[in-house]
Amino acid sequence: MVFERGFPDDEFEERTRRCQLLMAERSLAAILVCTEPEVRYFTGFHTPFWQSPTRPWFVIVPAAGKPIAVIPSIGRASMSETWIDDVRTWSSPAPDDDGISLVAECLRSIAGDGPIGVPMGPETHMRMPLRDVDRLRETVGEFVDVTDVISGLRMIKSEREIAKHRHVCGLVSDAFDELPSILSTGMTERQAFAAFRAEILRQGVDDVPYLVGATGPGGIDDIIRQPSDRVIADGDLLIFDTGSTIDGYFSDFDRNFAFTHADRGAEDAYRAVWEATEAALGMLRPGVTTTQVFEAMNAVLKANGSLGNDVGRMGHGLGMQVTEWPSHTASDDTVIRENMVLTLEPGLMWAPGKAMVHEENLVVRADGPELLSRRAAPELPII
């Protein structure tokens, strides 16, 4: 399959159409979003400029017609190149009124006195000063929570989105395959991180926004750490977990390795998380719930002597963010649907202070999972 950048306009037309169908069911007059993935979802506007916390950005989805962008003038040129026609700008930063009166006026002209939806629930936040959130609510009235509308749309990927995930997962799988030839004992963690980051980029990803990992003698106590100057030695375990991107879509999976040899305990823990993943792959299909997926993995981990874990879930959605709804937890209970892109991430403490986490990426098809990451080896690899 040829990998294509960006999306044709009909991708955004379809996203907007699906959103407006859900809005009609609830008699919503408009939806307001202000975070990077939501703005990108409806417009295609894609820039790392969001890392600057200075300026708020808004997109309004009306009950009918194209979304409207209400943004700082610095974004006018880029936003005007998307499929959006109505781009309203102000000169920002303007601390006394940073787009608030402009977005309020736009909302009221679009929505009249009708209800305005804003995502206010799990995994969302308002990317604007709280003072301005309060001002906006004073002007246009209280919002209706539409977290489920937005998550319901974003959780189901189009084939074009899936192609981006498949491409980046393939490149990162290739980079992981090179690890044995680029890492060795005597390197520091920091050198190992730099070498792996360079290799992932060399394979052709756009960026490596997320790279965590750790090494430790016989095991690892923390999976979200930044590298230290610790020197990798014989008998160490190493975990790398990366979220890399192509065209703004993420991979998110990890791999574990041992240097020269491994303890039986570590080998057994590795086999347990691998088998837990097999269990989930065997039962995952449209109609089962995230909680059933969690239970399938957890049963294997418990049978293998898990002391529990601190992660709080065993995988999640994947998309324009390194983690998205839903979560495989004991109580999440989201019904899994076709074309969700998910991670499976079983983890356990196999001894006090020793964690093992394994992760794969997949897309849910009518007849079960299609792996996007190349399946890890069933036994702990030794470098």
Next chain:
Amino acid sequence: MVFERGFPDDEFEERTRRCQLLMAERSLAAILVCTEPEVRYFTGFHTPFWQSPTRPWFVIVPAAGKPIAVIPSIGRASMSETWIDDVRTWSSPAPDDDGISLVAECLRSIAGDGPIGVPMGPETHMRMPLRDVDRLRETVGEFVDVTDVISGLRMIKSEREIAKHRHVCGLVSDAFDELPSILSTGMTERQAFAAFRAEILRQGVDDVPYLVGATGPGGIDDIIRQPSDRVIADGDLLIFDTGSTIDGYFSDFDRNFAFTHADRGAEDAYRAVWEATEAALGMLRPGVTTTQVFEAMNAVLKANGSLGNDVGRMGHGLGMQVTEWPSHTASDDTVIRENMVLTLEPGLMWAPGKAMVHEENLVVRADGPELLSRRAAPELPII
């Protein structure tokens, strides 16, 4: 100078002491923060895990004593390695109560009925669902805005922070110096971006979170763009603007180049932004305001026929984020103080649809600016 990673505990003791002095002046019983730079500022907790939107994280600064971390259990191991003693955790994600009752209980036990400060103003946001912000306010009462406390602390850098900025700015200056040897006409923008990113990493930075740029025949209309498959040709102008990091501290400056030759208009525009920067460097010292700095640059740009610009400011603070308070604008009026780390970023439209922006990084010393980026050439470089 030897570059040291991390900070000794007395760095965090001093930050906390200064914060508590300001809190005492206002009779604040506690300050609550929930965003990455603020949590890192008070604790040293540093991880890219913040890219996952799933879980909220909280730090409470009491009127006396060390800050308290109230965080998801996945962060327990990493947070326990910082100087923080009191680390309270819950298993997250837990959509029904994702830390809210735990943080409310902690706030009330620390603050009693006393006022609780939260940054609610410019450049801040609450990194948690709006629904949970409202719940928290219902439980512990309305917050007091402490944006000026937090910005006042973070704007003044310690010598240890300045050393990190100096180090990363030096590495990125070295990478920009290599550009003529790694770029050439016939490459696509995407290839040029990848080559430059690899070069910056090769110089030794930890990451390149921010890289934007553009090319265009004789000029550029947009400075926050992502690369396309456009092939670079003779007569093109190119701008690269990168925010790269060492140990979590940013550089943020750009460079402009022309391929094979440049129009007189582009050369004059380049000279104008370079001279505008000279004007700011000549007057910048403790006691002048950001507005005076803006006016010094703007006078030069106007004298050189600027058609205005869409950026909204001509530079900003720099630190753990690629942009921070303050902003050089016509109305910002922040008094510049010793050990602020700032960018100067004059920009103009020199013809319709043709922008030129130039940027340098500096630290403010008692007798004037100390450059952190290596000063750009006074004439537009030709590759």
